[in-house]
Amino acid sequence: MRRLELELERPIPADLVDELSSALPYAAEGAANFHVDPERPAVVRFDVADAAAADTILRKVSRLIDKMTRGWRSLPPKVIADMRSVVPHHDGNTWTEMKDAGIVSEVAPGQVALSGLGLDLFDFFDRTFVRFAMAFGAKRVRYPQMISVEALNRCQYFDSFPHHVTFCTHLREDIDLLAAFSHAQEHGEPFPFARGLHDPEYVGVPAACFHVYLDLSGRDLVSPTVITTSARCFRYEAETMTTLERLWDFTMREIVFVGTEEWVREQRRRSMDEVVQFVKSLRLNGWMEVANDPFFVNTFVARKYYQLLTEAKFELKLSLPYTNGALAAASFNYHEDFFGRSFDVMLDGSPVHTGCTAFGIERWVFAFLSQYGVDRSRWPDVVNAGLAGQIDATGPATVAPRE
Template identity: 35%
Template sequence: MTGPLMTGERLDALARAGLVWHPTGEAALRGPLLRLADDCDRAFVRLASGWEAQEERHPATLPAELLQRVDYLRSFPHQATFAVAMDGDEANLEAFLSGPVLTGSGAVAPAALAPVRDVLTPAACYHLYRAHEGESLDRPLHLTTRNTCFRREHEYVPLRRLRSFSMREVVCLGTRAETAAFLAALRERVERFCELVGLPVEWANATDPFFRPQRNPKALLQRIAPVKHEAVYGDLAIGSTNDHHDRFGEGFGIDRDGAPAHSACVAFGIERWLFALTDRHGTDPAGWPALPDAAAEAADAAGGRP
């Protein structure tokens, strides 16, 4: 029943369910909606349970130097958000304090900044490649992590397009055949899960949101040989499968059988799932499906570890 992106009536109903929306593009969750978000995350972990993926937790920032090994800043400068701080020189801080501190628009008044070296996490999986840098694998490695991710956008829409949002990712590092099998099997589980929770999705070829894609050879390559597929509810991508080939294995010195490891990931945007589920089943928690139970059934139907 995907209609208008977000009517005032719909936003009021979501507020009663626990959404606090900030026009800066950020959402706070509490009450039933927070519980639904936690159920979503548990369901995604359950879908990946057949691979016994190791859970990891990582900080909110990544070194810019590390991301640039895979050309992130040249490919997505329009979406990058940086962790900045004022230059700690006492004269600089005194000059800042002697001024208005904030401008009339609410922006921080100008001050000299310390060198910018860190990027706020753009996608959760980058931390995993950093964490396993230099490793030599004798079997496929399966990992999962959840992080708050940050993107700059032209506009922000409650639960659909946010400045900061939660992302759960499941990653496989291995040979080309191992990562391909992982993507196929987990995609099948996701399809079965969506059927069980009454959420119609379609898979569509997609490309990453490159800056000036018509000038970026990586964007052209993704159109010719798709490596990204999105699970789309209505017009909203709520998950994706991504085949990185050996890009991260080479960039981070991760080997499998003496060659750069291939990697693949499945990503879930948790707030987007909240939008889809409440759009499909309403904002009354009594009508929401039992997500962890459905995920267990979908995983069991796949017959254990693929």
């Protein structure tokens, strides 16, 4: 392992440091532990596994930084609801506390198991958001966990987020190949997956709402419609996968609004009011701001500006006292008629406009526990009352590690 230092022509703008840091791990295989020091923003440090590949890796890292920073102009942050005067009740290390309490375990990178109070809270938040959806007259739908590459191509997903994609495929239909695979697994031998796997036609769904647009494709709606769905979503996040903040496999509940521009904007605004009221009722520290998706390099600067300027996306941030940071727990998106056109969904002779309000359920659990701790007796009554009747009372698992 060798530590490299890359001197940049111009410093990374302060408001891009976080976003750039989360994109850097995708620049090149064999490079890891990226660090941008806010005090010295014209220097990026990282490790390379193979010193001989250093030149190639430096070139790729420079390319990514250049694409993300060229033409960048900072816009002032725009906060539209501020709950940061609330004093959090707790500042302990949530991740350690959850593990010690036996309510979360890390199964693999970016993959967790939730149980006990962790799972009870998860259900509480999801049911709350379903209730919000019902107040909008939403229809509940449960979609498959995979979606076709073709469907995501229709809305140019791979243009912006190729780095997150988790492909689903299978072995080719060939008896010799199948036998060779079984043999290789049994004997711990390598298997040539590149030849053995069928080209992927499906991916793990990266957001819950794509299936809604696909479901409505080619249809003429007679009135605006609201659908709520929850999905296990897959986003590969390289080395930035951590705690419940950034998972490879996580749960998203969405309320999807399909109608005219004015109607969709109005529903989104109502859903934002509803969520801010909920955060206040829980006395959580956080804020709502104009946000953007961390699009990947091809179109980064142009799209990001467009989103910020048109207020296409608002985000609810909840504070994590123990890191002095925050996470995005909900987003409120307006897509104009992009999905209406991509999937040919019409209303009154025009492509529909769409919007979605999305909740990252594991993040709500994590932010809540970060601000309140794992001791239920310190939680707000509204949460404890909401859990009533669903506690499985099993408590932490009674297993001890093997000697």
